[in-house]
Amino acid sequence: xxxxxxxxxxxxxxxxxxxxxxxxxxxxxxxxxxxxxxxxxxxxxxxxxxxxxxxxxxxxxxxxxxxxxxxxxxxxxxxxxxxxxxxxxxxxxxxxxxxxxxxxxxxxxxxxxxxxxxxxxxxxxxxxxxxxxxxxxxxxxxxxxxxxxxxxxxxxxxxxxxxxxxxxxxxxxxxx
Numbered sequence: 001x002x003x004x005x006x007x008x009x010x011x012x013x014x015x016x017x018x019x020x021x022x023x024x025x026x027x028x029x030x031x032x033x034x035x036x037x038x039x040x041x042x043x044x045x046x047x048x049x050x051x052x053x054x055x056x057x058x059x060x061x062x063x064x065x066x067x068x069x070x071x072x073x074x075x076x077x078x079x080x081x082x083x084x085x086x087x088x089x090x091x092x093x094x095x096x097x098x099x100x101x102x103x104x105x106x107x108x109x110x111x112x113x114x115x116x117x118x119x120x121x122x123x124x125x126x127x128x129x130x131x132x133x134x135x136x137x138x139x140x141x142x143x144x145x146x147x148x149x150x151x152x153x154x155x156x157x158x159x160x161x162x163x164x165x166x167x168x169x170x171x172x173x174x175x176x
Contacts, residue, residue: 044113044137052133059140094097108166115161115165117133
């Protein structure tokens with residue numbers, strides 16, 4: 001290797017820069033917000049079409065029991081983490097843990113969609129707008145998108161919403 005190539009290689013950083021450009025930060029959050037909007041719309045629509053009565057009952061649970069729903073959801077997430085850790089300790093458990101993680105992600109996303117339907121209902125009620133659950137879903141998906149676009153608030157809101165949603169699902173399932 002010639003001396004010039006050696007000097008150039010010594011000057012180049014080994015790792016890529018850790019500070020993303022403004023372009024990457026903007027489009028990363030935009031893509032994340034768009035994914036939140038589409039995900040909430042699709043999952044909410046699936047719930048409203050495939051299980052309208054169940055969705056109504058879980059929305060009622062979110063409305064009537066938000067505290068117990070959050071606590072049940074928090075308990076489910078904590079227990080889930082312990083179960084996943086215990087399964088990953090064993091080699092055979094890894095094969096059970098992966099599908100369990102996938103199921104938990106979907107349950108969490110469906111729970112979040114239910115909560116955002118409720119949020120859409122509350123926002124439209126506050127604006128004195130009368131509409132169907134489909135309107136609630138649209139406004140809730142928009143609210144989810146706006147919240148997801150805010151850097152720190154979006155993550156905290158996502159955790160709280162998904163926790164309440166999972167808790168409402170478990171609370172309703174347990175009591176009926």
